[in-house]
Amino acid sequence: MKRRATAILLGIMVSSMFLSACGKNEAKEAANESAQVEEEGVGEVTEEGEKVEAENQNASDADDSSKAGDSAKSDEDNKETSVKEKEDEDSSEKDSDDELEEDAEVTEASAGKIGVLLSDDDEDAKIDSEEMTSQIEDGGYEADVKNAGGDPALQISQIQEFIDEQVSALIIDPVDSYGLTDILKTAKEQEIPVISYDSLIRDTADINYYATYDTRAIGKDIAKEIIKKMNLDKAREDKKSYTIEFLMGSPDDNAALFLCNGIQEGLQEYLDDGTLVCKSGNTSFDDTGIMRWSEASAKTKLDSIISEFYAEEKAPDIICTAYDGFAYAAEEILSDSGLEPGSDEWPMITGYGSEAQAVKDIAAGKMSFTMFMDRKELAQGGAQMAIDYLTGEKVDVKDYSQYDNGVKIVGTFTCGAQMIDKDNYQILVDNGTYTEDEIAPDPTPEATPTPEATSAPKVTSKTAPEEDSEEVTPTPETENKSEGETKKKSDL
Secondary structure, eight states: OHHHHHHHHHHHHHHHHHHHHHHHHHHHHHHHHHHHHHHHTOSEEOTTSOEEOSSOOOOOOHHHHHHHHHHHHHHHHHHHHHHHHHHHHHHHHHHHHHHHHHHHHHHHHTTOEEEEEESOSSHHHHHHHHHHHHHHHHTTOEEEEEEOTTOHHHHHHHHHHHHHTTOSEEEEOOSSTTSOHHHHHHHHHTTOOEEEESSOOOSOSOOOEEEEEOHHHHHHHHHHHHHHHTTHHHHHHTTOOEEEEEEBOOTTOHHHHHHHHHHHHHHHHHHHTTSEEOTTOOOSHHHHBOGGGOHHHHHHHHHHHHHHHOTTTSSOSEEEESSHHHHHHHHHHHHHTTOOTTSTTSOEEEOSSOOHHHHHHHHTTSOOEEEEOOHHHHHHHHHHHHHHHHHTOOOOOOBSSSOBOSSOBOOEEEEOOEEEETTTTTHHHHTTSSOHHHHSOOOOOOOOOOOOOOOOOOOOTTSOOGGGOOOOOOOSHHHHHHHHHHHHHHHO
């Protein structure tokens, strides 16, 4: 009986211990589940501010509690992995963006190269190079500029180099307008478009477009200015006449022909009725053209005309030129003949180009006016023609009729001009063409005064005896002649 009671008591104690252990495991399980819910951000907030799951789970044994702890740690690891994967994804996206940018740069650079071929190493070429390069690069192409320095054979070899490189297009200011027929056949075979620039390339169908100044219209503007400044309509009424001579551009330059035609069209009625008289009879382009724009040739031609037809007057009333350089030649001839700028004998001299020296001469009264053509506008227009053609945009053609190169009429982009005289030359500073210093008139050299003849010194008590006091006063003739020659040279 005692043994049986003892067994019953022992059973009760074991049952109590078992129930106690089960309670502790449930509490630990609940704590682990709460930690997991907070970690995962799942559940709801109770009044006590604790997070619990939406659904209760049955408790398991102590091993399950351990597994719950391991699960929480695993979730922490998973979170770290997720963050790392996000960082890797962001890095991958950045690398992808960088690759796209690099691809875009490659695509932009691979749009192609446009070859620019200039004829002479002068101020115009400097502007052409800068403006075309900028315009071409803005259009997404690479610009490569070569200058032939006036050598036609060199320019042909430069064109061949560009053809060998398979450039996208060529812009050519020709040294020899008639000498590119064969080489441009090669360009055509390679399907390379050609833009003729400034001077029209002749005797070939293998050019696509032309960019130049509207020289016929500019010639008419020159004629209008001569009519206005010389008041030819009033002279006609008064039965008065003025003499005029012409120095026009190179016979192989189509633009020079148009300029001459424009001038003659504007002045023809005054030549017909005798208000204007050309004593030499040289009014046609063939008679007035100066090959290759040579200043030396222009000077020789004008000197011969003045000597033959204006020996008495020393100069015609008007000298109309197609180039500032020809105007300088005229000024030199007139100065050598003893005429002074601003005097009644000094003629009206017209220029073309608005070079800095021409503007100085206008300010000094040597030249009446010149014509300003914005080279930047022409360079940008020529470059844009090539870009528009390559990209399939409409090319800006302003003239489809008058630019015939002997084989075909070439669609042409044209620019106008502005007259520059003593009243408005400041606009060339305002628009950035020149600085004040670049066009400031050259200072007029002051002539050294002629020494006055002095009488023999009077004999005083402090002077030497009379026979020793005779001095020879230097005569000023030789010195004055030298000074006169120096003045003439400095005026040129």
